[in-house]
Amino acid sequence: MQHRPEIDGLRAVAVVPVILFHAGVAWFSGGYVGVDVFFVISGYLITTIIATAQDKGAFTILGFYERRARRIMPVLFTVILCCLPFAWAWMLPAQMTSFAESIIAVCLFVSNVLFWQESGYFAAAAEKQPLLHTWSLAVEEQYYVVFPLLLMGLHRYGARVRFATVLLAALVSFALAVYGAVAFPNAAFYLPHTRAWELLAGSLCALLLLKRPQPGNNVLSLIGIVAVLAGMFLYDEGTPFPSAWTVAPVGGTALIILFAGPGTLVHRCLSLRLLTGIGLISYSLYLWHQPLFAFARIRSLTEPTPLVMTILTIAAVLLAILSWRFVETPFRTGRITLLASGPRILGATAAVAAILMAIGAVGRLDEGLAFRLPPEALAALDVQAHPDPAMATCLFDKGEATLPHPVRACMTPDIDKSDTIMIGDSHAGAITGEALRAFTAAGLDLYALSHSSCAGFSGLVVSNAKYRLRCNSFFKGVEDYIAANDIRTIIMVSRWSLYLDGTAFDNGEGGIEALKPTYADLYARRDDMGGETDPARKDRVLAAFLADIRAYLDHGYNVVLVYPIPEAGWNVPDLLARAAMTGTDVEPLGTSADRYRARNAAVIAAFDTLEHPRLVKIRPDAIFCDSFVAARCVNSLSTDRIFYFDDDHLSDAGAALLMQPIIDAVRHLTASTTTAP
Incomplete structure (x- = not known):
């Protein structure tokens, strides 16, 4: 397919707000809508590839999955492997168990289901999930299982039937999303049947542009970019998602794909070298940022400072450049001779996934490999585990x-x-x-x-x-x-x-x-x-x-x-255990009177x-505050005198x-x- 530099720039517009949102930058309260932009782009690109190959009689399902494996799996596996030593060193047993389960789920492309069952995307605990962001990859992979088969079945019936069927599927999915935003919001956020319409919106764009020159329309493409940016700045964690509100970023992305043709202002802006450069590394950048932020939050006893998050954001960019250059590109282009053929890359993917799932299974043993922790940490966690x-x-x-x-x-x-x-x-x-x-x-x-x-x-x-x-x-x-x-x-x-x-x-x-x-x-x-x-x-x-x-x-x-x-604010046993793991002295622990x-x-x-x-x-307060320590309300004096079993209840x-x-x-x-x- 013809390269469209403005799509690369649009990827940058999608990934940067997601990262800044996860970093806690208040201005990007709706930065999570960048994922919705990615969904539309993915639907557009995949449908263009499949439909073009079908029209040439060159499409095979094995070839499709080979390309997906080359594109997605090498960097994903690299990131997971790099997470392992930090998980061993810093994670508490419950976190290790959850992380191990997420490794298995990622390899099976069901991490969205796992995170739906565990907690909401905006929950505090989710910030310490290194692989939380893979829920969107799981949605895409589940889409890739069904959608190519759908297009194969529709190809014989012609373009009109194909378009009408995809449109009907998108409308049904959208209706489920609107209903789910009220009836089952957490499931609606994570599961594919309420997200499919976003990918299908991109598919519809691809079918409309198939064998047609891309039109240029300054007004419509400008409306599109404004709609996307508005969601990123105006939405927040309280905005139901996906829902009717999601039409703005999804519809805006579709307008850009359809009408940001060469010569338009949006095309020129999105084609700037800085944006297209970020767009090229956007997949690697998306994969690296969440583990860096999550492990920083796990390692730190309190929320990392803005300076720390800035440094980690820069680190994510550097790691993304390296993985794009030395992992993504060689595997995608088939430069690695040993894995040049389709069966070999698919076999290698299955083998590495099996190894990672075995590691995940080990991580679930012994209550999250609790033997890693020092006695002081185990004593603190015992207070938490046994109210x-x-x-x-x-x-x-x-x-x-x-x-x-x-x-x-x-x-x-x-x-x-x-x-x-x-x-x-x-x-x-x-x-x-x-x-x-x-x-x-x-x-x-x-x-x-x-x-x-x-x-x-x-x-x-x-x-x-x-x-x-x-x-x-x-x-x-x-x-x-x-x-x-x-x-x-x-x-x-x-x-x-x-x-x-x-x-x-x-x-x-x-x-x-x-x-x-x-x-x-x-x-x-x-x-x-x-x-x-x-x-x-x-x-x-x-x-x-x-x-x-x-x-x-x-x-x-x-x-x-x-x-x-007195309330503590932080989970006292959890904080004491993490302090013991990192050798940090926090006793006596307390908060401001x-x-x-x-x-x-x-x-x-x-x-x-x-x-x-x-x-x-x-x-x-006369007992806990200004008594053991001046101007402080004490939470614990030592690991055998912990006064709370969580963030506000007395032990x-x-x-x-x-x-x-x-x-x-x-x-x-x-x-x-x-x-x-």
Whole structure:
């Protein structure tokens, strides 16, 4: 086919924003649409090659796959092999297991399916997946399995039937994408049936231009490049993709392919030597950038600095030039005599893939080759892997309004009922096991119940779709139980500020919690919730907290109110394990006390207004902050004193620090009140 330099330039326009997006450059919030541009280009080029060869009677399926193998596999295998020593040296066991599985999936061209099942493309964990970007290669390869066979079957029916069939397939795929953006967004992002229309858009361009001179139209080609760039700068992680929004970059790319003929402004710009040079190495550049960024994030205890990401971007360009020159070009042109024939290159591809899959299988052994890690790292990860089992028993998540109270496993031993109950969300669930042990040792009774993502009261709804309406039903049942039994003291433990702000905690030092926005509103407004940043909603929720606490006090109950527990932001055991692997001393580990106070200022100020003789307030910040280390909220003191099992939940060691003040408060309130309400 005739070489089109503007297509090379368009590849550069596609790959650079993808890299800058993955590097965290805020301006390119929609840089991921570069992949969609690649899909259209691939569809155009592959269809042109196949259709032209068919018209000449020269197309063979073996020859097609030989060319694909020469183009795709050598650099891909090279990149995977180069990842192996860094994975061995730096990856935690869970990361190694995931990486090993991804090697197998890449070799089988199903990595898109694997990453669909593991996590979303924009999830924090995805940034540490060295082979995440191969999902798009898998989509293309799956397309290459079906599409050549389709064209072979349609060839005998003529150009019109061929075009109409491809158009119909594109429309069906687009309709599935639009539906999937709402019904199954993660699957729609990764799977081929909702991505095929983008490749088919390029195929349609190829069929339109087949045996025709390319027209030049300044207006249409300019509209095309503007549409592509607009998506890169205006879209972000919240834009549904693929969806109707994807029409802009896909349609824009199609307009460039169709109308950026010689002499047009877009053709001249895209044909600039710098852009065409980047376009030539774009495949290698795409393959190298994600492993470099992922391993930098794995190796660093916090998010790499912009300077580091800039250096890695330059390194990706240099590696791309080298692999294009010494790997891509020799294999693609058949210069390597030993692999000059089609059967040989296909056989060699299968052999190397089998070796890599065997390596991947080994990487899944022994829980991700855990023997590589020093004892300190294993000790830290053990805290993460084994939160107190009472949390699994007494932290509910299905809104069980008809829960058969009391749940005996959530009570101190040898009692039928307790006059003290602890309620709240997962922050209460995390300390349940230690609370039951401490109350038993102190000769006190306790019943502990909690529900994920619920503040501890009925009358509230949360934005999290899973728990949206469950909080009201679960805590209505708990409140009915409290009212019908001789409960005297209520301990309240919740992540109060989360329900006001709805945002993940950022400790300001590179630790940003992996959490989707989860905020609360009144149950009566479940069909008209205020937004995450709506100040009126925050005021409503905070007022509801205070009203419910006062209602318990006014009805004669004792209340032990636990203020917000400090959040860590980073996964504490994970960070400590990585520090041990790299020989970095981070103990004692902590975060800014000022950051804690800023995060929880509204809740603290509101709770400070509450005064009542049956109310005792517990300040976790007085225990964790400005105590072990000045101006810091401590996360751990050593690998045998780790206070969190993730980025915000207390471990047993952390819960133990809270127990004595809580027990003292219960004893005080029990002694000062003689009758149940």
